Amino acid sequence: GQNIDQPTEMTATEGAIVQINCTYQTSGFNGLFWYQQHAGEAPTFLSYNVLDGLEEKGRFSSFLSRSKGYSYLLLKELQMKDSASYLCAVPPSGNTPLVFGKGTRLSVIA
Amino acid sequence: EAQVTQNPRYLITVTGKKLTVTCSQNMNHEYMSWYRQDPGLGLRQIYYSMNVEVTDKGDVPEGYKVSRKEKRNFPLILESPSPNQTSLYFCASSSGQPGGQPQHFGDGTRLSIL
Numbered sequence: 001g002q003n004i005d006q007p008t009e010m011t012a013t014e015g016a017i018v019q020i021n022c023t024y025q026t027s028g029f030n031g032l033f034w035y036q037q038h039a040g041e042a043p044t045f046l047s048y049n050v051l052d053g054l055e056e057k058g059r060f061s062s063f064l065s066r067s068k069g070y071s072y073l074l075l076k077e078l079q080m081k082d083s084a085s086y087l088c089a090v091p092p093s094g095n096t097p098l099v100f101g102k103g104t105r106l107s108v109i110a
Numbered sequence: 111e112a113q114v115t116q117n118p119r120y121l122i123t124v125t126g127k128k129l130t131v132t133c134s135q136n137m138n139h140e141y142m143s144w145y146r147q148d149p150g151l152g153l154r155q156i157y158y159s160m161n162v163e164v165t166d167k168g169d170v171p172e173g174y175k176v177s178r179k180e181k182r183n184f185p186l187i188l189e190s191p192s193p194n195q196t197s198l199y200f201c202a203s204s205s206g207q208p209g210g211q212p213q214h215f216g217d218g219t220r221l222s223i224l
Contacts, residue, residue: 030209042200043153045212087153091209097143097168098213102152 002026004101006088011107012078020073020104022088033098034062034073035087043087046073075106083108112137116201116216123191124224131186131219133201141204141211142184143168144176146197147218153200159184160207191223 003025012018024032031050035043049055049064049071061074073086085105089098114135123129135142143158145168155168159178173195175187184203188195199219204211 033212040218042215042217043213044215048210048212050210089153091207093209097145097155097158098153099155100145100153102150 002090002092002099004088004090004099006086006101006104008102009105009107011109014078014080014108014110016078017074017076018078018106020075020086020106022071022073022101024069024071024088024090024101026090026092026099028092029066030091030093032062032064032071033089033091034060034071035089037085037087037103039084046086078108080108080110082106112214114201114203114214114216116199116219118219119217120220122222122224125192126190129188129191129221131188131199131201131221133184133186133216134182135184135201135203135214136182137203137205137214138181139203139205139214140181141207142178143202143213144174144184144186145200145202146170147200148197156186156199188221191221193223196221196223 005023034046037043047062054063059076064071085103087103088101117132140161144156145153147153154170157176159165201216202213
C-alpha cells in the first residue's frame with residue numbers, strides 16, 4: 001500500500017524559516033516531489049529529489065533520506081504569499097500517477 | 111504559452127445527466143492523468159494515459175471513463191453522475207512518466223452534482 005504523511009497545518013511568522021516534513025511508505029520509489037497549491041488553484045511544481053541530500057532553489061530547499069523514508073521542504077525568509085498548501089508526492093513506479101500526501105496548509109502571519 | 115486547459119471551470123448539474131470535462135495540452139506531452147481533490151482526502155488519481163489509445167485505472171476510477179484518441183486531449187466522462195462525484199477535478203500532463211517528470215496541472219474544474 002501507499003502511505004504519505006504530512007502535518008495538516010502549520011503557522012509561521014513573516015521573515016522566519018519553516019520546515020515541512022513528509023514521511024512515506026510506498027510499494028516503490030521513483031523520487032519525491034513537492035508542489036505548492038494556493039487555495040482554489042492548481043498545484044505548481046516546486047522540487048524533485050531522487051538522491052539523498054539537500055536540493056536548494058532560491059528560498060526553497062528540499063531534503064531527502066531514502067533509507068528513512070523522509071523528506072522535508074524548507075522555506076526561508078517567509079513571505080505572506082507563501083501561505084498555501086504544500087503537497088508531498090511520490091510516484092510508486094515509473095509509469096503510475098503520483099500518490100499525494102493530504103498536504104500541509106501553511107499560514108504566514110505578520 | 112505552455113498550458114493544460116480544462117473546460118468547463120465550473121458546472122452544477124443533476125444526478126444522472128451525462129457530462130464530459132475536456133482536457134487539452136499544447137506541450138506534446140505523452141502522459142496525462144486525472145485527479146480529484148476532496149477536503150481531508152487530498153488529491154486522488156482517477157485515470158491515466160501513457161500515450162494515445164493507452165489508458166489505465168488509478169485509485170478511484172468507479173463512475174468515470176476516459177479516452178485518448180489524440181495526444182493532446184484526454185476527456186473525463188461521467189456517464190451517470192452522482193452526488194458523491196461532487197469534487198474539484200484536475201487534469202495533468204508530463205513529458206514522460208511521472209517518475210522524474212513534473213506534472214503540469216490544469217486550473218481545475220469544480221463539479222457540483224445535485
